[in-house]
Amino acid sequence: MQELIYADVARRNRNLYEAFQSYVQLTKPRIIVLLLITTAGAMWIASEGQVDAVLMLTTVLGGALAAASANTINCLYDRDIDYVMERTRWRPLPSGRVSPRDALIFAIALAMISFTLLTVCANLLAAVLAMSGIATYVGIYTCWLKRSSTQNIVIGGAAGAIPPLVGWAAVTGDLSWAAWILFAIIFVWTPPHFWALALMIRDEYAKVGVPMLPVVEGDAATAKQILIYTILLMPVTMLLVYPLHVMGAIYTAIALYLGGVFIQKAYQLLQNPSDRQTARSVFKYSILYLAFLCIAMGVDSLPATHILNNQITAYVTGSFSNLFGFLSSTYLNS
Ligand code: HEM
């Protein structure tokens, strides 16, 4: 009898754990981690490295819940095509592990908790921005553009660029130019990130009639667009240095290096646009690129780094003025 009870409890626990896993899977948790790194990075810069720990925790949690809600609604809306594609067939909705009704209730609950948490612990602007992220990702990307335009990801990508705005607003209560540059960095980063993946799984998207760029315009045209966006990304990242002066020498060096490697990889892809391995390498690098760029921003904003940054800047400016002095005296005297 005792054993039967134990077996029953064990089975129930296993079922509970499996249900829990299915709901977690609905939220696409691995993507959320990088979204949160951009939120935390923005908070760190906005507070010049002196962010309140409770505010950081609650904002990141609120942002995670909003993104989880957005991803769940995306899974709900796309369950028809997810069922047909190999890559997505085993997601909780197409495989029947979660019912559409339960997924909807889950997504609404997540959004409501996120809104309340952000309003109470951060401010209304941060909460409204998070909700606008859900609206953009679901309304503009998922329901409207994903199945109708090759530029779906360019315009819909704005949703993924909202998390740093949430973080910035949570700290300062408003949105400065620097916050909008962070938005612009992720906005320009998203097409190379996604199109590299789309090159790898082009046939899957073609099978379900989703007009991703490689499906409609081909591999070479997509690789060309990827290269254009990676080149554009470099000056956009530098806007934080000049004219905004929010970042210093350490960020500049790391951002230029990371951007240089990104361009090099995109160029390699252009040489061989149908090579899946090269596309995979660009996709993987895009994730590393954004994570390290945020880390560079964080390091650059540390109070201790300011001293080092000032010394490097003074040295570089001093060297330049010496050089200009030398050149002008040489040429003016000759
Ligand atoms: C609307 C714009 C975006 C689209 C359409 C998009 C699309 C995708 C897709 C289809 C995947 C593969 C997911 C899977 O196999 O389940 C993926 C992976 C990923 N995305 Fe994006 N993405 C976008 C924006 C972003 C943003 C803004 C971030 C973070 C800042 C991000 C971070 C990631 C990460 C970290 C992965 C890898 C997840 C893993 O390890 O499996 N994405 N993305």
Ligand SMILES: CC(C)=CCC/C(C)=C/CC/C(C)=C/COP(=O)(O)OP(=O)(O)O
């Ligand atoms: C502030 C806030 C709430 C922002 C939300 C931003 C957000 C959730 C971005 C996620 C991007 C993403 C996973 C796209 C995949 O979509 P897909 O449908 O093309 O991927 P799939 O083919 O794998 O289903």
